[in-house]
Amino acid sequence: MTAPQVTRPSEKYDFAKPRRLTRDRMRTIGAIHERVMRGFEAWLFGRVRGQIEIDFPQVDVISFGEFTSQLPTPCAAYAFEVIDTGGQQGVVEVGADFSTLLVDRFFGGMGEPQKIERALSPIERLAVRLVVEKLLSLLADAWRDYVPLEFALRSFESLPIMVRGLQKEEPVLVSILAIVVDGFASEVHIAIPISVLGEFFTARDTRRVSEMSGTDAERVVTRNLAESSIRSTHIEIAARLPDFNAPIKSLLELYVGAVLPTGIPVTTPLDVSVAEQNRFHAVPGRIGPRLAIRLIDAALSPIVNADL
Numbered sequence: 001m002t003a004p005q006v007t008r009p010s011e012k013y014d015f016a017k018p019r020r021l022t023r024d025r026m027r028t029i030g031a032i033h034e035r036v037m038r039g040f041e042a043w044l045f046g047r048v049r050g051q052i053e054i055d056f057p058q059v060d061v062i063s064f065g066e067f068t069s070q071l072p073t074p075c076a077a078y079a080f081e082v083i084d085t086g087g088q089q090g091v092v093e094v095g096a097d098f099s100t101l102l103v104d105r106f107f108g109g110m111g112e113p114q115k116i117e118r119a120l121s122p123i124e125r126l127a128v129r130l131v132v133e134k135l136l137s138l139l140a141d142a143w144r145d146y147v148p149l150e151f152a153l154r155s156f157e158s159l160p161i162m163v164r165g166l167q168k169e170e171p172v173l174v175s176i177l178a179i180v181v182d183g184f185a186s187e188v189h190i191a192i193p194i195s196v197l198g199e200f201f202t203a204r205d206t207r208r209v210s211e212m213s214g215t216d217a218e219r220v221v222t223r224n225l226a227e228s229s230i231r232s233t234h235i236e237i238a239a240r241l242p243d244f245n246a247p248i249k250s251l252l253e254l255y256v257g258a259v260l261p262t263g264i265p266v267t268t269p270l271d272v273s274v275a276e277q278n279r280f281h282a283v284p285g286r287i288g289p290r291l292a293i294r295l296i297d298a299a300l301s302p303i304v305n306a307d308l
Contacts, residue, residue: 025201028146029059033175035142036135040177043134048105050182058176065168067191071160072096074119078132079157079165082196083150086277089165090151090172090192092132097186098179099128119158129153139190146200166193173197239270239282239293269296 033056041054068091071077076094081087094102099120106127120128136151143149157163166172171194179186194201244262254260270293272280282293 026059028200029173029175030056032142032146033059033177036138037177039138039141040135043138044131044181048101048181050105053180055178055180056175057178060174061171061194062174063168064166064170064172064191064193067091067172067174067189068160068163068168071163071189073160074158075160075163076120076125076128077157077160077163078129078153079155079163080132080136080151081154082193083152085193085196086273088193088196089154090190090196091163091165092135093189093191094128094132095186095188097184098188099124101181101184101186102128102131120156125156129156135188135190139192143197143200147197149196170195235275238273238276239284240273241270242268271299 037054037056041052044052071093072095074096076096076099078092078094079089080092081089096117103120103124133153136153140149140151172191173194175190175192177188177190179188241262241264244264246260246262250260267283269281269283271278272282272293272295274280278299280295280299281297282295285292285294
């Protein structure tokens with residue numbers, strides 16, 4: 001007698017959005033979040049004064065628009081910048097249940113908290129922000145072996161439609177932490193742009209491509225073709241003056257051909273962006289009849305936490 005065969009239902013595959021999470025990557029991401037969970041659990045234990053269990057049940061790659069559309073209203077979404085990535089931003093959504101618990105325990109409560117059906121007040125936001133900052137610090141430490149990351153909180157939003165930072169179609173790695181404190185269950189959602197994790201998602205593919213086969217002559221031809229293709233690629237470069245203020249009256253009087261005085265000295269360094277990422281400082285100049293710029297140093301992103 002033969003055992004009945006187990007059939008799995010067919011799944012649709014979107015070739016426009018190929019899966020990025022292979023089994024190897026899932027195992028690695030699981031190990032990264034295991035490290036985050038253990039550190040987060042130990043840090044929370046002495047602050048919420050209760051029994052804590054944290055699990056990592058789900059991770060997926062979806063668009064930023066899909067992520068924001070799934071957030072509740074009101075939400076507790078803390079936007080953070082990934083330093084030195086040209087302003088790329090992610091989001092930590094704490095959730096009403098967990099934020100309610102944190103506010104209750106941080107301000108002396110010990111019972112089952114009443115769910116907050118409103119946006120967090122400024123004082124409550126600051127209390128929850130301490131937890132988000134610790135979570136981001138643990139995430140950065142856990143990812144450091146694969147991708148060097150540094151996060152800085154930038155803003156808070158209570159309405160999903162107001163959560164900004166990326167284009168709707170941009171892919172993000174969404175991780176969910178399931179948290180149970182004294183039987184009170186909640187979730188924390190973390191969205192990190194795939195673009196800042198490029199080294200993690202492409203490292204294996206890059207190693208595979210580097211192993212060229214064929215004779216020495218064939219490898220030289222392949223290298224020359226690849227180099228020619230790269231050199232012919234066009235990348236947008238923009239040089240812009242620093243921000244300046246102008247009175248509304250001057251703006252209303254503008255016309256085609258008008259000159260608007262900026263008050264900025266001609267020796268002021270320009271900000272140079274490559275593919276919309278701030279990369280260099282430069283000074284203006286000329287090469288014959290053409291305008292030009294001369295690069296003087298690399299731009300460094302300021303690591304400053306904005307007040308929420």
